[in-house]
Amino acid sequence: MKTFWIRTASAIVYAALFIGSLLAGFFLKNPNVGLFIFGAFLLFVAIGCTFEFFRMVSIQGSTPSRVLGYLFVLAVFFVVLVAPVSGNPLTGFLMMLSAFVLFPMVFALSAIVQLWKKSEQPFRDAAYTMVPMLYIAIPLGLMLALVPDVGARVVLMIVLMVWLNDSGAYIGGSLFGKHKMWVRHSPGKTWEGTAFGVLVTMLLAVFVGPLIQPAVAWYHWLALGFICSVVDTLGDLVESMLKRSVGMKDSGNIMPGHGGFLDRFDSLLIIMPFVFAYITLIIR
Numbered sequence: 001m002k003t004f005w006i007r008t009a010s011a012i013v014y015a016a017l018f019i020g021s022l023l024a025g026f027f028l029k030n031p032n033v034g035l036f037i038f039g040a041f042l043l044f045v046a047i048g049c050t051f052e053f054f055r056m057v058s059i060q061g062s063t064p065s066r067v068l069g070y071l072f073v074l075a076v077f078f079v080v081l082v083a084p085v086s087g088n089p090l091t092g093f094l095m096m097l098s099a100f101v102l103f104p105m106v107f108a109l110s111a112i113v114q115l116w117k118k119s120e121q122p123f124r125d126a127a128y129t130m131v132p133m134l135y136i137a138i139p140l141g142l143m144l145a146l147v148p149d150v151g152a153r154v155v156l157m158i159v160l161m162v163w164l165n166d167s168g169a170y171i172g173g174s175l176f177g178k179h180k181m182w183v184r185h186s187p188g189k190t191w192e193g194t195a196f197g198v199l200v201t202m203l204l205a206v207f208v209g210p211l212i213q214p215a216v217a218w219y220h221w222l223a224l225g226f227i228c229s230v231v232d233t234l235g236d237l238v239e240s241m242l243k244r245s246v247g248m249k250d251s252g253n254i255m256p257g258h259g260g261f262l263d264r265f266d267s268l269l270i271i272m273p274f275v276f277a278y279i280t281l282i283i284r
Helices: 002-022 024-028 031-058 066-082 091-116 122-150 152-176 191-212 218-245 261-283
Strands: 180-182 186-190
Touching: 002 024, 002 031, 002 152, 024 031, 031 066, 031 122, 031 218, 031 261, 066 091, 066 122, 091 122, 122 152, 122 261, 152 186, 152 191, 152 218, 152 261, 180 191, 186 191, 186 218, 191 218, 218 261
Parallel strands: none
Antiparallel strands: 180 186
């Protein structure tokens, strides 16, 4: 019972910080200040996730350039806050720059740093140096960029769908779970629990989504619910695969009873690129 109350209390604190920072612009009646507050919260999360990732790969003997990795994370948030994707005339140029110049430059810098290190696998360590930017900072940056684009309420709904899918999958698995889904990476997941999570998430999307943002048609909410629920499960499996590869149960202990930053944000990190692409390419 004590463990239950600890888990509940830490979950409430986590949800309050997340939702409070996301809706700060609404409460303060200042969207710019609100965006900065939410950005600061996500940057804190990104730094925490990066720390946990570097700690995990170091167990394998990897020696990525941590300083460079943190600088890449900071650079992503600087670009998103100073030149938001939404409505900025430099959007196309920045995207092209990122695809054809920035990413190769980042890899080049990561590889050059390895010249001064005595690593047995320098290209592996150079790749690990880039992972926090690709796996952590950019997805969180996309979430931040959606706030001035489609509004904090849409982002909140996406987060709620992810949380509901996790809860639905857990409840469904406890009540109906019989067939294991992916024993190698997550022995507790079942097909029945996953299907139940998808069902409740899509129901929430269809019936609550239009109330949150009427400008988005119900069928778009249905698609977003499907994306969030399915990719949520895959994102959780990806992080489980990472933890098992280094022999860890949790990525950290920042949240008592829940684990670390990566444990709480693993699904959102995988989901956001897909959600961002659907919103910007299909809905808008």
